[in-house]
Amino acid sequence: MHTIDKPALAVSPYLAIADILQKEIDNGQYLSGEPLPSEADLSRRFKVNRYTIRHSLDFMNKKGIIRSQQGKGHYVCEKPMDIQYTITQAMCFTDVMTQLGCKPSAKVLKSEVKPPPERIAKLLKMAPDEKGIRLEILRYADGIPLAWNETWLPEAYFPHFPEQTDAFTSLYALLREDYEVELARIWSTFEAIYPNSAEATHLKMSPSTTLLHIESVMRDQNQRLIEYTSAKYRGDLCRVSIQFEKS
Structure with missing residues (x-):
């Protein structure tokens, strides 16, 4: 025992x-x-x-x-969820959850404009004095917190980015509708990590339960580097698969 x-x-x-x-x-x-x-x-x-x-x-x-x-x-109880999240070149969280029959939602915890860390600036090929839009987003499936995201966007590409994001549902829908930007994934990396105290609190999980950490960089239809995201998914509720393009 x-x-x-x-x-x-x-x-x-x-x-x-x-x-x-x-x-x-x-x-x-x-x-x-x-x-x-x-x-x-x-x-x-x-x-x-x-x-x-x-x-x-x-x-x-x-x-x-x-x-x-x-x-x-x-x-x-029965296990509350067993989400199989599929990584494709263009698929986003909202699309995946909708296809699985879950109701997606999101809450912006923080939105700010500031210089990005050096590593992220290099990944997005931003100038040394260029600022970025940093978002902290908590994502839900059927009302259950599933993922914590930190997202960076170059501010130069998104003037007048909405300061109030109370009605936020999908970042990609916002970029598509307000800025005519369509995103495609360039690369993603995967790593198992433990949550910090803030992440464990927001995701309602034990600090000793692992997260699946996925870092991704996206570009738009004009080949501009647009988005860096660090997404941390609850390992107890989510499995991730990768879908390769058919030859």
Whole structure:
């Protein structure tokens, strides 16, 4: 039986406990529809107070891993999502989610104009004194937070970029409709990483659950380098495949 070890205590105890319970569910120790042990039993097992256990169970409930039934306890849910995200030259998040039958949505956490880091300026071939538009975007599928994006666009190509993005749904739709820009992927890289505290909070996930980090550069129909994006997808909910063009 798992207990909280010293490395796990590097994160909040309630997150460490939630992570252990989730792994046990994933390994089949608790099956769909079965109850979890009571708060009192979990409190004795992990040697923490019932408030901490309640916090762990509430966190798992919000993630859709378990469900609570008043007066009866907590039960294992079906896995909330199993998104197979396909990378193509032109496919975007909104298109993929729509094709999968999910409702896509997005929330802009931050929009600012500033000089980009040197690496991003080089990737987009921006002049040393050129500024970029930086966006932090939280993307959802059926209301569940699925990905955190940091996107850079050269400001010179997008004058009067909307300062208010409350009604933001699709970046590519905005670029297409307001600037007549159609984007195509040049390259993408893939890496498994752990979320920082802000990403774990926004994505409602344990800091010990991996993210799939995809960096991409896009160009437009005039061969201009237009977009750099760092996209971090929840590894517990999302699989990524690559679709090669037919010869």
